[in-house]
Amino acid sequence: MPLANRAVAEFIGTFWLVLGGCGSAVLAAAFPNVGIGLLGVSFAFGLTVLTMAYAIGHISGCHLNPAVSVGLVVGGRFNASDLIPYIVAQVLGAIVAAAALYFIASGKAGFDLSSGFAANGYAEHSPGGYSLVAGLVTEVIMTFMFLIIILGATDQRAPSGFAPIAIGLGLTLIHLISIPITNTSVNPARSTGPALIMGGWALTQLWLFWVAPLMGAVLGGLVYRWLGTTK
16 A cells, blocks of 8 residues: 555544544533543544544554554564654644644634643643653553554454454543543644644643653563564
């Protein structure tokens, strides 16, 4: 498959992830009387990955996440030469999705970006008031486990056809655990889109949501590469 086709697929997939996941948090989480809450937002993120895995997995591999792409390179499942185009496409997809979400959300009277716009944060900007260190450790561990799930579910020795379900449910579980801590990133692109729209503290704290997921992804790639060896 040509790299251009794969990059566009990653743009579309990451657009859907951010619009679906962050959109559920901004538009539906606390909607009067029928808000979907933390459980609904967690499933929304999982469903975006599950649906895109079936839609574009055969085109681009459905990474939708710079940390996943890096982890797959480290795990020996993705060519390093394609890494930068994938990351650029993912970040652009996230930014366009965040801009579209802002346009939609601002169509309601009284909309205010100060409510958070699904941005990731720590300390005073953590949903539960968790510290920088707690946020760092959480994001590293959650991204590590996400890469283990992805690499394991897509291993040639794993049951075929079920990887999107395992990966989507894995991301749902990750959100159920970590939304109170950092609003859940495990994805630098997902963090970048809302942070650019919000500015201020969200941009100041964005570094953590690049550094920690990339650390976790590298560790996940290394560990699974060792675990999966047959020699």
